[in-house]
Amino acid sequence: MILPSIFDGKSGIIFDMDGTLIDSTQTWIDADIELGYQNGFVYTEEMLIATKTLKFMKACEYLSQFCDLTAQETAERYYQILESKYGDCPLTSGAEEFLAECKKSGMRMCILTAGIKPLADKVLLKNNLEGFFEFVASADNIDYDKRDPEAFNVCAKKLGLTIDEVIVIEDSFHAAEAAKKSGAIVIGMINSGNYFEHDKLREICDLTIGDFNDLLAVSA
Secondary structure, three states, X not given: OOOOHHHOOOOEEEEOXXXXXXXXXXXXXXXXXXXXXXXXXXXXXXXXXXXXXXXXXXXXXXXXXXXXXXXXXXXXXXXXXXXXXXXXXXXXXXXXXXXXXXXXXXXXXXXXXXXXXXXXXXXXXXXXXXXXXXXXXXXOOOOOOOOOHHHHHHHXXXXXXXXXXXXXXXXXXXXXXXXHHHOOEEEEEOOHHHHHHHHHHHHHOOEEEOOOHXXXXXXX
16 A cells, blocks of 8 residues: 555644544534533533634633633543543544554654644554654643644644655644644544534535545555
């Protein structure tokens, strides 16, 4: 196998975590619904859209306005709910095979997630994926959220690359838009969790896929 032509001249990949590497969108929605049920509010699609690319604490600040909790209390309860569910999230179809192909091709890889590192580490450890990534940039160790192009520049620099040497793989329109503004090539992941953004992702991304098998099929 060789990587698809969109990877020609590229040396690194910045992967989103939720909805991209792992099929966790419903897990986050279930956690949001449970958080609301426990604290007297009904989780809505508007809340999903508002929090999709926010850093974890920013999302908790937003959700705390709908209940009688501080942002910190919301974060603690939210984390407890997520921790009980997150380790069981499956990989997106074809992810492990695609990562192996990228590693074989010498790609430098990292994760940029709006979630928090302990949850990301839990999934990577369970699926034996730690060795593929040089680092995990997350809500608790990077100053920028994923609506800011600088988040992608920081990751590229940490990989030892310039932004025009990397590809970003992302399932959120706002994050994909920021990645494009940074100067990166962007592959958009189309899934059931971002149904309200499909058209916008197809418009802004250089390529859209349903899962990693689409890239493996091209490279076969």
